[in-house]
Amino acid sequence: MFRNKEVLRPSYTPEELPHRQAQINQLATILVAALRGETPSNVFIYGKTGTGKTAVTRFVGKELQRTGQEKDRAVFFIYINCELVDTQYRVLTHIANHFIEDWNDRIPFTGWPTDEVYDKLKKKIDEKDGACIIVLDEIDKLVFKAGDDVLYNLSRINDDLKRAKVSVIGISNDLKFTEFLDPRVKSSLGEEEVIFPPYDAVQLQDILRQRAAVAFKEDSLEASVIPLCAALAAQEHGDARRALDLLRVAAELAEREGQKTISEKYVRKAQNKIELDRVTEVVRTLPTQSKLVLLATILGEEDGTKGLTTGEVYDTYRELCQAAHMDVLTQRRVTDLISELDMLGILQARVISKGRYGRTKEIQMSVPLDETKAVLREDPVLEPIVGFSPKKQARLF
DNA sequence: TGTCCACTGGAAGGGAGGGCTT
């Protein structure tokens, strides 16, 4: 069935990006200054997930580097995903190490004072005569965690450089974060803006057809499969990544059942699988303390308590910790863990007021209980207590 | 109308674990 499965993966950057010519041109026009030895403007790129922001940026960057080589102009294109590289220190180190070939000379991932890293970075960049384009993908994550000091320093770095030129491209799927920026940073980052609108269902179909032609052998797809994938993904704010995932997973499921063709049925199955896989993976990689909090919530809900409160979850949590011989964290800390679980979409916590009876969070699971418990059971610490029932236990005393 | 509950969520800081330089 498959000819080349790789082209369906999110990491794959195709040679052609359908329906993104306008954004490619816009970005290229801004960055072409680098080839003339000028400093390109900083750019702010905004668009929802799976609208091609990263792919377009990488594509333009690659082209720019290639043309730069032909014209004998050095162009450095540094891509940083701020979800992983999320502190000022780490960003600076990452950029600086890009210019340090000697492995022994590299800046360690911790240990130096930040301003020393900054000095070294300036020195190293200035040794190269060329344009340096720094892409900060998911820049909102960086600002959220580390504030805008990094951006301020980076936007001012050109003042301290004699030869090299630096420009910054910030990519975000969240517009609100710019409100928290220092006005100077905001205006400097937003010199140019490129907007990526969501794909509609028809555009998604084009993208899927383009990839499917390479990915599958002839006649592997029933006619309705691509429109369905496109329609489902269009509902998810036009997410092309989701559309491709649906197609790939559907194909994998069909293949596993020995089918020669992919039908609608497998697309629907794929949709369920993708969501469940996401939850399973998130839960599996949770720290133990968060798992305990999660288990406390599940058990509370199974006991039939309506509108679970922080206090109730905390009580159960404490019993679980004792049963599992784990340290008991403070309620303050558990509050934060609950908020984190909320942000991960595993549960919902809304602040409500019960008047005379105080103010608290009302907590509700938003993923299936049994599947989640099965994942928790994989953890050796949790395994003995997953079947624990707080109420029964209490009755013994 | 005021009280007062059961928290929320900010601020500050400790300390362990990574590393650096001198």
Place this chain on the structure above:
DNA sequence: AAGCCCTCCCTTCCAGTGGACA
């Protein structure tokens, strides 16, 4: 070895609060 630095996880302290109840 001593003296720093950065990050993560956590504790302590506490002012603030929406609304049911007296």
